[in-house]
Amino acid sequence: MKNILKKNWSETQSADSWQIFKIISEFVEGFEKLARIGPCVSIFGSARMGPEDPYYLQAQQIARLLAESGFGVITGGGPGIMEAANKGASEVGGTSVGLNIDLPFEQSSNHFIDRDKLLEFDYFFVRKVMFVKYSQAFVVMPGGYGTLDELTEAITLIQTRKIERFPIILYGSKFWNGWVKWVEESLVGTGKISPEDLKLIHVCDDPAETVAHISNFYLQSQLRPNF
Numbered sequence: 001m002k003n004i005l006k007k008n009w010s011e012t013q014s015a016d017s018w019q020i021f022k023i024i025s026e027f028v029e030g031f032e033k034l035a036r037i038g039p040c041v042s043i044f045g046s047a048r049m050g051p052e053d054p055y056y057l058q059a060q061q062i063a064r065l066l067a068e069s070g071f072g073v074i075t076g077g078g079p080g081i082m083e084a085a086n087k088g089a090s091e092v093g094g095t096s097v098g099l100n101i102d103l104p105f106e107q108s109s110n111h112f113i114d115r116d117k118l119l120e121f122d123y124f125f126v127r128k129v130m131f132v133k134y135s136q137a138f139v140v141m142p143g144g145y146g147t148l149d150e151l152t153e154a155i156t157l158i159q160t161r162k163i164e165r166f167p168i169i170l171y172g173s174k175f176w177n178g179w180v181k182w183v184e185e186s187l188v189g190t191g192k193i194s195p196e197d198l199k200l201i202h203v204c205d206d207p208a209e210t211v212a213h214i215s216n217f218y219l220q221s222q223l224r225p226n227f
Helices: 002-034 054-068 081-091 124-134 145-159 173-188 195-200 207-217
Strands: 040-044 072-075 096-101 118-121 138-140 168-171 202-204
Touching: 002 118, 002 124, 040 054, 040 081, 040 145, 054 072, 054 081, 054 168, 054 207, 072 081, 081 096, 096 124, 118 124, 124 145, 138 145, 145 168, 145 195, 168 173, 168 207, 173 195, 173 202, 202 207
Parallel strands: 040 072, 040 138, 072 096, 096 118, 138 168, 168 202
Antiparallel strands: none
8 A cells, every 4th residue: 555655646746847837827828918907906706696686786886986997807707796897897898807717617707808808727826816916906795715715815915914905895794794703703802813904804885985995095005016
């Protein structure tokens, strides 16, 4: 058994060296395309919300207002909240970007992404770098594990000063208040994070307020890639 494990491990390591070229190619393509699109806001949320869902309609409105304020919109490129955000931006002629991911259940890109601004990724970690580097704010709608992953990564990078602070808005107090309360009680309350770290997020329920919060932040901060 020991010899079999050693052989299998060696075969895996030899394949890893070649994988680096695919990873580099995704970084290069992402950097080249996204560096040209100008200031953008990423909107995250569940892929499982249809056009009849109130959060879908609000994501669409937020994206429309962002585009009218001069911001492009970046999403994960799929259905649900992502589709709503791309749709809102495209309705008013705004920049509509989709960072799609190749998944086992074959997530397909929505039809509201600018065709020259659709990128396809195999690696989640490369895709997340693109979100963080080229977003001037995160608007985080109700979602699942993927949404939480993108949210907590951004908070961690700002908290640890790996990137400069940018607005992170949790949209939908009914959905997010339980999570915020858990952070207050289980993280701040037990000394796992500082009370100051709670100021890295802003909970909001209104599309206009969401966009105003982002715009007001950049009255005092420079618009540029985050690293």
